[in-house]
Structures are given as C-alpha cells and as structure tokens.
Amino acid sequence: MSLEMNSKGPLPGDNAFRREQLKGTQWEPTYAGALSFMRRKYSRDLSGVDIAVTGIPFDQAVSHRSGTRLGPEGIRKASAENAWGPFWPWNFDPFDTLAVVDYGDCFFDWGRKEDFPQRLEDHATEIISSGAEMISLGGDHYVTYPLLKAHTKxxxxxxxxHFDxxxxxxxxxxxxxDxxxxxxxxxxxxxxxxxTSVQVGLRTVFTGERTYGFRLVYADEVHESSAKDIAGIITETVGANKAYLTFDIDCLDPSAAPGTGTPIPGGLTYHQAASIIRRLTALDFVAMDLVEVSPxxxxADITSLAASSLVMEYLCLKAWQKGARAVPLKD
Structure with missing residues (x-):
C-alpha cells in the first residue's frame, strides 16, 4: 500500500516505528498511529541515547484498588495529545536536545510475583549499563525499590x-x-x-511515626508557600548529591488525578507540582519514575495527561541543564 502524499511529501504517521532520527519532533494525528511515549522511537538499541523511557506494568503490591498495571499504556496514550512541539512554559522542545527512546516494557511472569523485584532490577541494569538514563512509568510504587537497587549499583x-x-x-x-x-x-x-532526602505533599497519618531523617513537607506547607520556597527547601536539603525523583500521582489532589489506587483529598494541583519541579534545575538527577496511575x-484521561506532562517537565529540566533555552517569539 503506497504512502499517501501531499504537496510537501509523505504525510507523517507511526513515528514510533518509522522515525529515523532520535531527536526532534514530527507531528502526527493524536487520534491515530502507533503509540509510544511522546511518539518517540520504540527501540532497544541504546546507542547514542540520552534517556530511555520504559513501562513497568506491575500492580501486585497495591493495598487497595488495583489497575496500575495499565498505567504505562494510559500515560503513553495521553502523551500523544502533546507530542507536537515546544512544551509550555519552557517554550522549547526537549527532544531537540535530548535523544530519547521508548524502550518498551519490563516483562515478567505474573504468576511468579516473588521473582519480580530481581527481574525489574535486571531490566533497569540493562538500561543503565548502556550509559542511558531512565524514566520509568509505573506500575505501583513498589517498583521504585528495585529501581533504586539498580541505580545505586x-x-x-x-x-x-519523593512527591506523594x-x-x-x-x-x-x-x-x-508492598x-x-x-x-x-x-x-x-x-x-x-x-x-539529604525530601518527601513532599504528605497528608496521611502513619502507624509508625518515624521520620527516618527525611525532610517532611506536608501538603498544607505546600499550599501555604510558594513553589520557589518549596523548591528551595528541596534544593537545600539535597545539595550536590545525586538524586532520584519519584512521583506518586496521588500527590496530586483527586480533582486533578482521580485515576489512582489511594486518592487522598487535599493534595497538590498540577500547577503546584510542576512549578516546583521546574525550579529544581540545580539538582543532579540520575533518574525519574512516575507511578500509581490507574486508568x-x-x-477523560486527566490523570494520565497530568502524568505524561509531569514527565515532560522533567525532560525539559534535563534539556535545560544540557543547554536548551526558549526560542524568542517572533512577530
């Protein structure tokens, strides 16, 4: 079947498979085509790759509502809505600076739950050993534990x-x-x-009230402060240490993210969370995960949309650190 043509050449589509360059963005209809995260190329070849996005469809550690095994699928689908160019308010396309691929999912035997932690650790090690960094789409929040094991090696x-x-x-x-x-x-x-670690957005009572030494930032402190102030707390606490960003989508208020297993009223808005992340440009992040999305x-995909956009905020932060800057608007 021949490719449909227009006056400027082939119509775009299925860039998840057909794109040749790892950088840049090619427009295609949001309602059609093969879905990957932000239409990035599906590839397990990590040559020249800066960041590999991978899905972890695991929800066998949840305490209440299941469904986060569908999180990676939902986030990828929602990401197509914004996979067309510069990302506001950074006003640049991070994919002009970063070579990003969708590495596909971590596969495991659902009947061997006890083998999952090692399987995920091995999956992450495969990526990290190539020199690429990871962004992981959960899955429930347990997945962060094997991911941390792989990264600390x-x-x-x-x-x-930790936003949660x-x-x-x-x-x-x-x-x-668990x-x-x-x-x-x-x-x-x-x-x-x-x-040197921070937990942000907290709003639950715990059976074991130990701080473990974390700097705790409860949701009311976020609501009563500016994004600049909260980012300052995080930056001061972490300092020059290498850091891992984990974002549980239930950090957001259920009005902004109802699609999660343990929704708690009183949470952050998307604007609050994103505004804090945008101000963490001084931190040396080695990886990010976004977890607990339950389609x-x-x-109306609003939780998955928020999740995909938070990942984009992180990608823009990483691109900014690598030199990307907003292109001035033209008349």
Whole structure:
C-alpha cells in the first residue's frame, strides 16, 4: 500500500516505528498511529541515547484498588495529545536536545510475583549499563525499590526527592512486596540517604511515626508557600548529591488525578507540582519514575495527561541543564 502524499511529501504517521532520527519532533494525528511515549522511537538499541523511557506494568503490591498495571499504556496514550512541539512554559522542545527512546516494557511472569523485584532490577541494569538514563512509568510504587537497587549499583546511595500523599515507610516484618513499606527498606539497606532526602505533599497519618531523617513537607506547607520556597527547601536539603525523583500521582489532589489506587483529598494541583519541579534545575538527577496511575479509575484521561506532562517537565529540566533555552517569539 503506497504512502499517501501531499504537496510537501509523505504525510507523517507511526513515528514510533518509522522515525529515523532520535531527536526532534514530527507531528502526527493524536487520534491515530502507533503509540509510544511522546511518539518517540520504540527501540532497544541504546546507542547514542540520552534517556530511555520504559513501562513497568506491575500492580501486585497495591493495598487497595488495583489497575496500575495499565498505567504505562494510559500515560503513553495521553502523551500523544502533546507530542507536537515546544512544551509550555519552557517554550522549547526537549527532544531537540535530548535523544530519547521508548524502550518498551519490563516483562515478567505474573504468576511468579516473588521473582519480580530481581527481574525489574535486571531490566533497569540493562538500561543503565548502556550509559542511558531512565524514566520509568509505573506500575505501583513498589517498583521504585528495585529501581533504586539498580541505580545505586552505579551511583552509590542517592538522595530521594519523593512527591506523594504517603510516606511509604510503614513498618512490617520484612520481605513484603508492598507499595507502602519499601522506603523503610531502602533507608535500612543504604540505598538512599534520608538526611539529604525530601518527601513532599504528605497528608496521611502513619502507624509508625518515624521520620527516618527525611525532610517532611506536608501538603498544607505546600499550599501555604510558594513553589520557589518549596523548591528551595528541596534544593537545600539535597545539595550536590545525586538524586532520584519519584512521583506518586496521588500527590496530586483527586480533582486533578482521580485515576489512582489511594486518592487522598487535599493534595497538590498540577500547577503546584510542576512549578516546583521546574525550579529544581540545580539538582543532579540520575533518574525519574512516575507511578500509581490507574486508568480504570480515571476520567477523560486527566490523570494520565497530568502524568505524561509531569514527565515532560522533567525532560525539559534535563534539556535545560544540557543547554536548551526558549526560542524568542517572533512577530
């Protein structure tokens, strides 16, 4: 079947498979074509790649509503709505600066839940060992624990910048695959340095009220402060340490992100969260994950849209650090 033509050549489409260059953006209809994150090329060839986006369709560690195994699919689909050029308010296209691919998903045997942590750690190690950085689309929040294991093998203990309604340090008897306990493990195992780590957006009461040394920023402090002030707290706490950004979508208020397993009223708006992230340009992030998107509970894809846009905020931050700047508007 021949490709339809117009006066300027072939009509664009299926850039997830057909694009030849890793950089740049090629427009295609949001309602058609093969879906990848932001229409990036699907590839497991990481030669020359700056960042690999990968999905982790795992939700067997949830405590309440399941469905986050569909998160990567939902985020990819929603990302097509904005995969057309410069991203506001950065006013540049990060893909002009960064070579980004969609690496596909981490595959595992759903009947062998106990094997999942090692499988994900191995999957992440494959990517990291190439020299590319990772952005991971969850999946429930437990996935951050094996991801931290993989990253600390290369970077050593990391500072955690953690946006969430929950602290995820609930006590347990050890060895659980649970999305509410894993950061306690991460501290005890030396994967993260709690004294240079921050948890932002908190608004729940915990059965084990221990700070573990984290700087805690509750949601009311965010609401009563400016984005600049909260970003200043994060930047001062983390300092020059290498950092890992993990964003649980339930950090956002359910009005902005209803599609999640444990929605808690009183959370951040998208604007608040994005405005904070935009001001973290002084931090040395080695990776990001975006977790707990549950499309079965979403409405009009608004949670997946928020998630894909938060990932884009991070990509713009990384591109800015690499020299990207806004192009002046022309009359």
């Amino acid at each position: 290369k970077h050593g203990p990391l500072s955690l910048v 309604a929950h602290r995820d340090v609930e006590p347990d008897d050890g060895g659980r695959i 999305h509410g306990t894993m950061f306690g493990y991460a501290v005890r195992e030396g994967l993260i340095d709690p004294k 079965p509970y979403d409405h």
